[in-house]
Amino acid sequence: xxxxxxxxxxxxxxxxxxxxxxxxxxxxxxxxxxxxxxxxxxxxxxxxxxxxxxxxxxxxxxxxxxxxxxxxxxxxxxxxxxxxxxxxxxxxxxxxxxxxxxxxxxxxxxxxxxxxxxxxxxx
Amino acid sequence: xxxxxxxxxxxxxxxxxxxxxxxxxxxxxxxxxxxxxxxxxxxxxxxxxxxxxxxxxxxxxxxxxxxxxxxxxxxxxxxxxxxxxxxxxxxxxxxxxxxxxxxxxxxxxxxxxxxxxxxxxxx
Numbered sequence: 544x545x546x547x548x549x550x551x552x553x554x555x556x557x558x559x560x561x562x563x564x565x566x567x568x569x570x571x572x573x574x575x576x577x578x579x580x581x582x583x584x585x586x587x588x589x590x591x592x593x594x595x596x597x598x599x600x601x602x603x604x605x606x607x608x609x610x611x612x613x614x615x616x617x618x619x620x621x622x623x624x625x626x627x628x629x630x631x632x633x634x635x636x637x638x639x640x641x642x643x644x645x646x647x648x649x650x651x652x653x654x655x656x657x658x659x660x661x662x663x664x665x666x
Numbered sequence: 667x668x669x670x671x672x673x674x675x676x677x678x679x680x681x682x683x684x685x686x687x688x689x690x691x692x693x694x695x696x697x698x699x700x701x702x703x704x705x706x707x708x709x710x711x712x713x714x715x716x717x718x719x720x721x722x723x724x725x726x727x728x729x730x731x732x733x734x735x736x737x738x739x740x741x742x743x744x745x746x747x748x749x750x751x752x753x754x755x756x757x758x759x760x761x762x763x764x765x766x767x768x769x770x771x772x773x774x775x776x777x778x779x780x781x782x783x784x785x786x787x788x789x
Contacts, residue, residue, distance in 0.1 A: 548785050552740070560742040567778065576782050610785045616737055616771070617675070619683040645788040648739070651780045655690065657771060659699050662671050662733045665768035 547581035547606035549597050551626055552614045554586030561590040564614065581606050587625055594629035598642060608641045609633075616649035670704035670729035672720050674749055675737045677709030684713040687737065704729050710748055717752035721765060731764045732756075739772035 548571065552564040564584045572582035581604055585597030592600060598609050611630055613622045626644060634642055671694065675687040687707045695705035704727055708720030715723060721732050734753055736745045749767060757765055 548781075550781060555740065555742045557742050560740045563740045563772075567781070570778050571781060574778055574782060576779065578782075578786060610788060612781055612785045614739055614781070616739060617678065617683045617686045619678045619680050643788060645785045648777070648780060648784065649686075651784055653776060653780055654771070655693050655697055656699065657774045657776055658671075658673060658690070658694060658735055658737070659697060659701075661771060661774055662735045662768045663701060665733060665766060 544607050545580045545605045546608045547601035548579040549583055549585050549611050550614045551585050551594055554589035595632040598633035602637055602640050610643050610645050612645040613647035615647045622647045667730050668728045669702045669731045670724035671702040672706055672708050672734050673737045674708050674717055677712035718756040721756035725760055725763050733766050733768050735768040736770035738770045745770045
């Protein structure tokens with residue numbers, strides 16, 4: 544079963560910022576703990592590919608199971624409404640594919656430790 | 667030397683999303699690894715307090731050293747321009763205070779592991 548991971552970010556007018564998310568996907572794909580055969584980035588707005596296009600591309604590259612991870616820190620409208628709506632577009636086009644939405648990254652319990660470490664190291 | 671940490675987020679029209687950031691500040695303040703006497707949240711837009719107001723309030727509560735941590739995942743305009751500009755407003759009002767800007771949270775090297783763990787656990 545070929546599995547794909549798609550990291551979904553908002554998208555920025557500043558291309559360096561979109562590139563940062565694509566680089567994260569690249570880092571993930573070669574990470575020693577990675578178990579996804581295909582890792583890519585997609586964007587809600589202002590950058591390519593869109594979420595449905597990113598999902599379709601992963602499926603066309605052979606993915607049978609796609610996990611969409613919202614790269615957002617809080618559960619605003621983008622996480623609660625926009626990403627599910629975009630994922631539904633892809634589901635309608637590929638009803639046989641298994642497409643899941645993982646928790647948004649801000650929900651990870653490690654966030655508090657990371658904030659404290661970054662803030663402390665910088666003092 | 668009384669130290670304050672201010673977690674700065676974008677701010678959302680969805681109040682639950684702002685409240686999530688305030689709750690994070692609350693969790694940080696009681697975290698066992700926390701070394702800041704004062705932890706609070708501030709927002710660039712759409713929510714209160716603003717970054718300068720949040721900094722001024724921490725100083726008025728007795729902070730002599732303020733660390734501003736951008737709670738953003740990528741180095742877009744908000745991180746590279748808006749937060750430094752907001753911090754400068756506070757510096758002009760309180761030239762004697764030590765106010766630092768920590769790295770934005772997206773720069774933490776732990777991000778890759780967190781993405782992989784959340785995505786994998788959810789499969």
